[in-house]
Amino acid sequence: MSPQGQLLTVTSLTKVFGKVQAISDLSFKVQPGRVTGFLGPNGSGKTTTLRCLLGLVQPTSGSARVGEHEYRELSHPATVVGAALEASGFHPGRTARGHLQVITDAAALPAARADEVLALVGLTEAAGRKVGGFSLGMRQRLALAAALVGDPGVLILDEPANGLDPEGIAWLRSFLRARAQEGRTVLVSSHVLSEVQQTVDDVVIISKGRLVQTGTLDELTGTGISQVRVRTPNAEVLRLALTAVTNNGVETRVEIVSDNEILVVGIEAAQIGHIALREQVELHELTPIGNDLEALFLELTAGGNPGGAA
């Protein structure tokens, strides 16, 4: 039996640091049994929100609860919530095993648990090495191992994919999915939607410390707007044909990029190809740009503070 996840409830959370309003009246819930992406640009208040949830930062007003309780009221927090906040927070002279055993000691868990979680995150061979020599990816894995030590029902991970190689990211995805399927609560923050898009069931999007959108990923995708880059020698002909398209109220738009390139907003690539065939327009390129969700995400969070402190 895996430990049961808990509902995370953030209610009217507000945090002011000096003159900076980091979070403003933020409310959302995170359901157990699902992976929730906590998204927003750098400096949007993600980390501060997570730290409020974890009792590290005292909210100015409002509350953040794990199940029925504030984190600080938990008697054995390590067995309820596992958190990986940043890839720092290690003593450089301490070994990976030493770092974890400091935690198992304090949480009254068996010291052997350290090696178990190191094996789980693939750090067995580095167990006896000093953390000071670890790469960012290894530190991320160690931070995750620390979160898992108490086999908690709730996982809260801040930007866990940072510094991981593609293989590591793929592993993390399947790992988090599996934990959610066991009924645990998994909350993962990221400033890049595409990074977590394949992993998450639900999203909570914030910008400038305020809630922008919350719901399932499917709901969000429903509101997604497609963007397709088209290169053709007959740009003007295709533009006229596409402009005539009405897609059940979805806003469509055709922007001329250059003589032989247009950007089509709101019409799927397949439909553009179909119209091009009908109009007998030669196509040189038909590329859905990046990700329609990413575009939506950028639009939703526009006006954030890129480069600001997270």
Add this chain to the structure above:
Amino acid sequence: MALVRSELRKVTTTKVLLWLTIATVAFSALNVVLLVFLTPRAMDLSTDVNFLLDPAYVTNILGAAGSSSIFILILGIIGMTGEYRHMTITSTFLVTPKRPRVLIAKGIAYALLGAALGLIAFASSFAVTLIALSREAHAPVDATIALQILGGVVLAFAIYAFVGVSVGALIRIQVAAVVGALVWVLIVEALITVFVDWIGKWLPGGALDAVLQTTNVTGRGGEDILPTAAGVIVLIGYAVLFGTLASLTTLRRDIT
């Protein structure tokens, strides 16, 4: 107990303890050597007295370990401020969100370390003393007094380490805490004691001397020093005072 064990694990998995143990032992031994070989000879030039024949002076040599107390204070300060410096305080407070518990556990753990270091410092300096004195004419070494001084050093170092932890909790910036403590111990308290002599025995260093039962460090004695028991209470009082102040202020701050 789990928390105390965790704190002991923290300090034994890094190098700080090793270096400060070496410093404590070396400084104590150096003090013995100075007291046995250098000071009496320097004095001999002007007077004709052999200090080593004076039982009080031999007692003074036995208390040499107490002179390394500053390293114990620094050990406690680094133990607490190091958590902020390396941001391990995040994982510490995640496991133990009721923060004063961390402070108390750390204080107890460092008191145990302080006691152990007191024993090591005394044992090593006692060995050096016996070796050094074996080549000189000297007053006899009194075993009862030696044991009494041993007890004083162990107790003083234990409490002083706890004081260090409390000071570190109050002043979270490591450099500021260490430099502040050094300036206080070496300059400020010495100056206060010189100008307002009745207050000296109530200050941390004065209380420490009372517990150490030696006038070796500051040359205080007689009326200028508290009885041992009072010294113990005053010194514990400072640990509790700084710890309580920290719990009400710096320990509550956001960990960002």
